[in-house]
Amino acid sequence: MTPSNPAIFSIPPEGLPFAYAGGYAPQCEGVHALVRDADGRVHARLAAALSGSPTWLHLAEGGTRLHVLLEDGHELATLAVDAADGTLTLLSRHATGGKLPVHLVLDAMASSAEASDTGASDAARHAWVAHYGDGTLRRAAIDADGALQPTDRVIAPRGHAEAVADPAAPAHAHMVRRHPRWPLMLASDLGRDLMRVWRLDASAADPVELDGLRLPTGSGPRHFVFHPQDDAQVYLLNEQANALDWLGLDEAGRLTHRLRLSSLPPGFEGLSYASDLLIAPDGRRLCALNRLHDAIAVFDLDGQGRPSWRGETWAQGSYPRSATFSPDGHELWVSLQRSHQICVFRLDVEALPRFDGTFIAMPGAACVVFR
Numbered sequence: 001m002t003p004s005n006p007a008i009f010s011i012p013p014e015g016l017p018f019a020y021a022g023g024y025a026p027q028c029e030g031v032h033a034l035v036r037d038a039d040g041r042v043h044a045r046l047a048a049a050l051s052g053s054p055t056w057l058h059l060a061e062g063g064t065r066l067h068v069l070l071e072d073g074h075e076l077a078t079l080a081v082d083a084a085d086g087t088l089t090l091l092s093r094h095a096t097g098g099k100l101p102v103h104l105v106l107d108a109m110a111s112s113a114e115a116s117d118t119g120a121s122d123a124a125r126h127a128w129v130a131h132y133g134d135g136t137l138r139r140a141a142i143d144a145d146g147a148l149q150p151t152d153r154v155i156a157p158r159g160h161a162e163a164v165a166d167p168a169a170p171a172h173a174h175m176v177r178r179h180p181r182w183p184l185m186l187a188s189d190l191g192r193d194l195m196r197v198w199r200l201d202a203s204a205a206d207p208v209e210l211d212g213l214r215l216p217t218g219s220g221p222r223h224f225v226f227h228p229q230d231d232a233q234v235y236l237l238n239e240q241a242n243a244l245d246w247l248g249l250d251e252a253g254r255l256t257h258r259l260r261l262s263s264l265p266p267g268f269e270g271l272s273y274a275s276d277l278l279i280a281p282d283g284r285r286l287c288a289l290n291r292l293h294d295a296i297a298v299f300d301l302d303g304q305g306r307p308s309w310r311g312e313t314w315a316q317g318s319y320p321r322s323a324t325f326s327p328d329g330h331e332l333w334v335s336l337q338r339s340h341q342i343c344v345f346r347l348d349v350e351a352l353p354r355f356d357g358t359f360i361a362m363p364g365a366a367c368v369v370f371r
Contacts, residue, residue, distance in 0.1 A: 017047065017086035018371055019333075022054035023364030025072055027340060030054060031079065032362060033086060034342075044342070044362045048079055048088040055366040058104055060124065063371050065091075065146040069101040069129065076101060076129060076140060078147040086371065092147035096140075097154070099133025103175045105185075107139075107200075128176045130187060135171020137187055153206060155198075157189065164192040165217045174222045174239075180231045184253050188221040190239060195221055197253045213255035219243065223277045230283075233305040237263065237277040237288050244277075244288060244299060246307055258306075263288045263297045265312055276322040281329055284349060285310070289320040289334070296320070296334065296345070296353055313352045316343040316359075324368045331356070335365035342368060 017033035021044055031054050033047035052073020059066055059081070066079040066088065077093040106124035127140045127148060135157035141149040157171030158164070172191035179186065183200040185207055193215040198207035215221055220240030224247075227233040234247040234255070246259040263274050272293035279286050279301075286299040286307060294315045299307040317339030324333045325347075332345040332353050342360040345353035 019368055020047065020057055020059075020066060020088075020371070021335070021342065021362050021365065021368045022057050022068065023335070023340075023362060023366045024055060024337060025051065025053045025364065027363035028053065028366075029363070031057065031066070031068060031088060033088075034360065034368070042358065042360045044360055047086075048090065050077060050090075050093075053364070053366075056101070056103055057367050057369045058106070059369050059371065060106060060142075061146040066369075067104060067127065067148055069096075069104055071100055071102060071132075074099055074101065074133075076104070076127075076148050076151075080146075081371070091145060092143075092149065094140075094148065094150040096129055096131065096138055097151045098129070098131035098136045098138050100131055101129045102132045102173075103130040104128070105177050106142075107178060128185065130173040130176040132172045132174055132190070135173045135189060135191060137173055137176055155207065155209075157192070158194060158196060158209065158212070159192065164194060164214065166192070169193075175224060177224070177226075179249075180226055182231075182251050182253075184249075186224065186234070186249075188224060188236070190220045190222055193217055193219045193221065195224075195236065195247070195255055197255060199253055210253040213247070213257065215245070215257075216241070219245075221245075222274060225277055225279045225286075227301075227305050228279060228281055228283045230305055235277060235279065235286055235307065237274050239274045242272050242274045242290060242293075244286070244307060246305070261299065261307060261309060263290055264293060265295075265297075268293065275320060278323055278325060278332075280347075280349075281325070282349075287323060287332060287353070289315065289323055291319045291321065294318055294320060296323070296332070298352055311352050313345070313354070316355050317341055321365070322367045324370065327370050333368050335362070335367055337365055339365075341365060 019034040030050040032044040052070030056069040079088040107126040137155040138151035139153035176187040195213040219238040222239040224236040236245040248256040298310040317336035319338035344358035
């Protein structure tokens with residue numbers, strides 16, 4: 001893995017936040033700021049008390065707004081981030097209307113199209129929130145101050161017989177993302193083994209659902225990423241099958257299945273649940289997390305984007321829930337929920353991630369975002 005832009009990852013002065021972290025209650029009591037002390041050690045300190053498990057964080061508006069999903073509280077919130085000292089101030093907090101919100105994406109492309117027609121700013125003006133508990137996707141407007149508002153649109157789970165193997169299976173929407181270029185939106189439904197696709201038509205009040213892709217029963221599609229150099233290629237991590245899928249996508253929204261590989265080493269026996277998936281900025285590698293097995297799986301990508309198993313490394317703790325690349329691309333920061341810590345791994349394109357000895361105490365660790 002090679003750096004995406006080494007110049008952008010400068011270390012703030014001692015005591016000033018360079019990142020924020022969230023986690024699960026009751027251990028985690030809100031959003032924490034990550035700061036460095038005089039000897040270079042990193043500490044997590046409570047920066048904004050928020051009940052309800054802040055398990056998904058997203059920085060927006062040039063880093064001046066922090067959107068927070070409170071999973072157990074079924075709420076969304078926006079915090080203002082002081083540009084000078086990183087202080088967090090609550091701007092809005094609302095019920096999402098759904099159960100267990102787990103992922104959020106800003107609807108930037110649609111708002112950019114609207115902006116070209118109206119002359120307004122091209123900043124995102126809506127967000128879509130995926131709910132694991134009831135399978136819904138819900139849209140929240142973003143006001144002029146950059147704060148999330150109560151949800152105003154709902155996309156219900158897809159459950160008719162031709163779409164899923166078991167229409168009675170509970171829907172669990174786990175992730176939603178906009179395509180980087182095309183007016184498409186994708187979401188994974190872990191409960192019904194579906195990848196769902198919508199066309200975002202500016203003339204339609206709601207997204208238009210397309211056929212999507214039905215996966216083998218028991219797959220449990222969770223997180224997915226687009227190839228950074230070829231966004232017609234999609235990589236999907238399946239939680240229950242512990243498998244990586246290589247998918248193709250075209251401009252019409254058609255998904256095709258190309259390849260499935262295990263995210264566990266050959267000969268593995270036991271229980272494991274795959275969690276997060278990241279792709280290196282240079283498009284040469286994927287990193288996948290496996291919980292209970294507690295390892296980071298690495299896949300190489302060839303020039304055509306085809307994945308192959310490279311190896312794995314121990315995550316240094318229990319239940320790796322998510323991971324984040326440092327802004328310079330040299331490090332992988334892994335949130336270990338049951339160990340209540342964040343661990344840092346050095347990255348090299350010729351080797352597996354290497355633990356650098358950094359343990360950061362973080363209660364109920366679930367996610368990290370860098371300023």
